[in-house]
Amino acid sequence: MDDRLTRWTVVAGIGAGALVTGFDPMTGNWLTEASASEVPHDLPWLEGRVRLDDAARAAAADDFGHLVRHRPLAVLEPGSVNDVAVMVGYCREHRVPVAARGQGHATGGQAQVAGGLVVDMGTLHGIDVRDGYAVVQAGALWSDLLRATLPAGLTPPVLTDYLELSIGGTLSAGGLGGTSHRHGAQVDNVIELEVVTGTGERTVCSPARHADLFHAVLAGLGQCAIITSATVRLLPAPTSARRYQLFYPSPTALTADQRRVVREERFDYVEGQVQAAPGGSGHRLYLLEAAAFDGTPADDAGLLGDLSYTRGSEQAEDLTYFDFLNRLAASVEFLKSIGEWARPHPWLNVFLPGTGTDSLVASVIEELRPADIGLSGVVLLYPIPRRRLRAPLLRVPGEELVFLLTLLRTASPGAADPAVMVEANRALYRRVQAAGGTQYPVGTIPTTHADWRRHFGPWWPRLAAAKRAYDPAGILAPGQGVF
Template sequence: MPSLGRLGGGSSSTASRLSVSVEGQYIDAGGEQLWVDVLRAALAHGLTPRSWTDYLHLTVGGTLSNAGISGQAFRYGPQISNVQELDVITGLGEMVTCSKKKDADLFDAVLGGLGQFGVITRARIPLVPAPTWARWVRLLYTGAAALTGDQERLIDVERGDALSGLMDYVEGTVVADEGLIGSWRSQSPSSSSSSFFSGPDAAARFAKLAEEAGGVLYCLEGALYYGGAAGGERDVDKRLETLLRELRYARGFASVQDVSYVEFLDRVHGGELKLRAAGQWDVPHPWLNLFLPRSRVLDFAAGVFHGILRRGTTGAMGPVLVYPMNRNRWDGGMSAVFPEEEEVFYTVGILRSAVSEGDLGRLEEQNDEILRFCEEAGIACVQYLSYYADQAGWEKKHFGPAKWARFVERKREYDPKAILSRGQRIFTSPLA
């Protein structure tokens, strides 16, 4: 048996629920632990998990009940694809240790299972040697086709293209109107070693580019890890040189910043603190997260980014994310629902906050309009982190017949009295 080192970044109760095995290259984390503490505990041994969410102050059990996605998922899959073993208490009160080798059906059911089959009390997460630094790159684009074309080259790790795999993290954002441009700029690196935000005419250049692009800009956001296990600075310089030569961003609109690996992974926390101070964190978040097939992403961009989101200004703020993932890094046997028809699918996260009177209603209406648009345009999208008011919504709009049948079967097996996570409104009464 490998020896277990009990370590953690937080309180002693946190520490006792985070155990790193250096020999085994994994961490055992309590389901209630925050990912930021998982990171600290692993880094104490020079190790790190591979797949993340954008925001780290979420629990292990919470993200594993959904999928857990961020810009590393193209390479390593979502967090649910990066679990070796789980301890679960099922709705029958049984405590089961499960994995792909033992009680595999329960393991697959729970991962992405929306808390319907059991409570995750421990997850074993594989670790790899950690890098020390991240070179954080932001490149502005004037069109969705150029952005998505480049993103797809970057995530195509198997093709051997000049760009494939050069970035360790690939995301993208839509920078849509004056308000969004303003909020996006204020979150951007202030001490960039090279930035299109610096210089006396930066704002004017930015505005001119936005005007030329018809009011909608896109940003490719990427990171290259280096130092420690990830290789030296010279290598990262070369990788960046290739990227800046090959990618089709608007020349002169590149921002590059070196930050520590931790600072990069925990980047959203800084924004959280600012929003908290402004009283804008604990406000309603009518988020809409969608997975859509690669073949329809440009239709979606035309209809939504250049259409629906441009109409009707709201005081609302928040990022709009768009980035692709490789389907073969997802496991169709698990409960998470994702588009399975094409090799690549996109995630679009419209992550706005309702900050002013009337925002919430307007944003919810806009979300409905986006879903109607997809339906009418025949864009087969699936909601991620979805909410439906009743079982029919989950069955028909989310799972579809085959996945629904399997979901119900598993519910019958592991929580027939429907005592777990009733708040999701998937099952509100015992199964017959």
């Protein structure tokens, strides 16, 4: 008996409507909920396995948002890239929709697929660090990559705030962090990709090779291909970070200094946040979070002296580079311990044009009640020069400076109903669009086909052409709702 058969713990009779629940290696019989005649005889051999059990399908029908639930027919745990190619080819033939899943941390069902196949990329996590770049499989986490590169004195140029996201998941969206004002998004630091297209073809693409596919995949929301590995640029890694937290009385005061320090490239790392003032007064504080890497000795006076934060509010601390990048880990553990991590997260992520940012943020914050954002909800505001964001499908407003505004809502006990939060996202997205803004599509904003056309603007025809060429059956990533 072929040894690979035994790895098919459960197989979905996708396409034929049959449910094959297992293969018994002792008797050589398929275990099936349907009649034997319905079992497709053409299921491909795999090095990994296809799961049909309830636990796997229920997990794949959920994500960090806990708002959308599309139950797949089966979940592929690929044992190799070839498995991904073989199963996508099979699904294309049988017209079965397919979604790659990294960590399932998008919040609006983007990695889900009703009645289709979810490809759990987590089993493909190999990392090969070379001189100045790394070849990393798409299911690896950014924390894995960072841990692998630091011993070689190297680092990815841009890391997301939360490091436990998959390479493929963030490269499908963009991938932004505190160094984006210098190095762009994670998608701007990719040299080459290996992908499986919607026809089941395994292909390598780069700016010089199948450039149309390369540009359609980076920030392309999984529409044209599944990323199986990425060659990402690495930079010499700092060893330390001096972290500053500076508090401002108004959004305008905060963004004025954000604009200034970003323009001057004064810090290595720049972010921003809106926080509730202590004491329950209802007032807000506006935080500029910045870091200088490898500064010895740290020149606090030179870095902060002419900024306009509230004097006496500033905090500074020295951390190792890794601890600085991983500083959210402790908060995440805390949020898990109090149950907030598992609650619904109707998140809104949008890019605002620099000129409209102050007024829009001021009015959004003015209107935002604690119940609208939840107990552990967070408002973030990051300044990023547009020239740093080069990947065409990461759609940002056409101004020199853009701001990423995120309302990380949590439906805590006592907070607004999640459906109300989602509706508020929709209304705010309309305002953002009217002000020339775009969405960063990782959140929970109901988005129509017309919205997507508008979102991709001049790039819509090219994305649509790439879709026709590389996913002609239209089976990939339906959870995004783009096509």
